[in-house]
Amino acid sequence: MAIVLGPNQFGKAEVRLVHVDRSTPVHRITDLNISSALRGDFADAHLTGDNAHILTTDAQKNTAYAFAREGVGEIEEFALRLGRHFTGSFDWVTGAQVEIEQYGWDRIQVDGAGHDHAFSRAGSERRTTVVTVDGDDAHVVSGLAGLVVLKSTGSEFWGFAQDRYTTLAETDDRILATEVTARWRLVGVEHDYGKLFTSIRTILLETFASVHSLALQQTLYKMGEDVLTACPEVAEIRMSMPNKHHFLVDLAPYGLDNPNMVFYAADRPYGKIEGTVLRDDAPDAGPAWQTIPGFC
Ligand SMILES: O=c1[nH]c(=O)c2[nH]c(=O)[nH]c2[nH]1
Numbered sequence: 001m002a003i004v005l006g007p008n009q010f011g012k013a014e015v016r017l018v019h020v021d022r023s024t025p026v027h028r029i030t031d032l033n034i035s036s037a038l039r040g041d042f043a044d045a046h047l048t049g050d051n052a053h054i055l056t057t058d059a060q061k062n063t064a065y066a067f068a069r070e071g072v073g074e075i076e077e078f079a080l081r082l083g084r085h086f087t088g089s090f091d092w093v094t095g096a097q098v099e100i101e102q103y104g105w106d107r108i109q110v111d112g113a114g115h116d117h118a119f120s121r122a123g124s125e126r127r128t129t130v131v132t133v134d135g136d137d138a139h140v141v142s143g144l145a146g147l148v149v150l151k152s153t154g155s156e157f158w159g160f161a162q163d164r165y166t167t168l169a170e171t172d173d174r175i176l177a178t179e180v181t182a183r184w185r186l187v188g189v190e191h192d193y194g195k196l197f198t199s200i201r202t203i204l205l206e207t208f209a210s211v212h213s214l215a216l217q218q219t220l221y222k223m224g225e226d227v228l229t230a231c232p233e234v235a236e237i238r239m240s241m242p243n244k245h246h247f248l249v250d251l252a253p254y255g256l257d258n259p260n261m262v263f264y265a266a267d268r269p270y271g272k273i274e275g276t277v278l279r280d281d282a283p284d285a286g287p288a289w290q291t292i293p294g295f296c
Helices: 043-047 057-068 075-089 193-210 216-230
Strands: 015-021 028-040 093-110 113-134 137-151 176-186 234-243 246-248 263-265 271-278
Touching: 015 057, 028 057, 028 075, 057 075, 075 093, 075 113, 075 137, 075 193, 137 193, 176 193, 176 216, 193 216, 216 234, 216 271
Parallel strands: none
Antiparallel strands: 015 028, 028 093, 093 113, 113 137, 137 176, 176 234, 234 271, 246 263
16 A cells, blocks of 8 residues: 555635726726646655745745736636746646636716726625636636525425425425526637626526526526527536525514515525536536536
């Protein structure tokens, strides 16, 4: 029996970077959370403590800031620039994964117009990307997280399996609420990433709203199907959608009825509904999903 080193990677996690585009008096800000990780031959560092192959996590962080001096652009393009730089720097760095979350900022409205240089944070939603460079190949998984949605009717849940522990009442009218995390894997790396993001986000929202839901699973599948139908560049989409339960409050002790009006919004536990929707001829994912947590 021998003990050997298995898969490993190392990098700087959650580098917070804000870029201000001052090229016109109407400033634009790009607010990012960047994590990089390198893959390759780092056996010596693990086995003997010889760090000759280590491109420090500190240098990885510095590279992100230095590259931002030239501008950031779409997060996918910035991640590709970083990943290709790392893998091009040393023979023994054969792969890199760069994950970026982008926080949205809205212009503050003053007298009905967006202010030039004052902003308010756009809620909890983030645009995301994970770029994996593997030798000469690159894989892009774009996405969003923290998109909280609710519909106050148009959702039923009944006909489920029964066992001795099943107590849930069937319903033909419930609140359906979730916080969408979606990641879509793209074919190739040359895309209009900003436009694609806007289109996919719109489809996810419109389908959530318009599907008469018999289960969150059904809504999830239809959201994915509509994205794949509209966007040929998307090979697959994975979604994680917690079922944020809203329980009808019993107002009878106070002598009141409750015709689907007053709810208790539970924050836990929550149902955890996850799924992948893909083309049956989707190109192989390679390492595109490697180490991305939270998806089945
Ligand atoms: O849409 C739903 N899917 C489930 O799997 C489930 N399970 C549950 O208790 N409520 C719901 N709702």
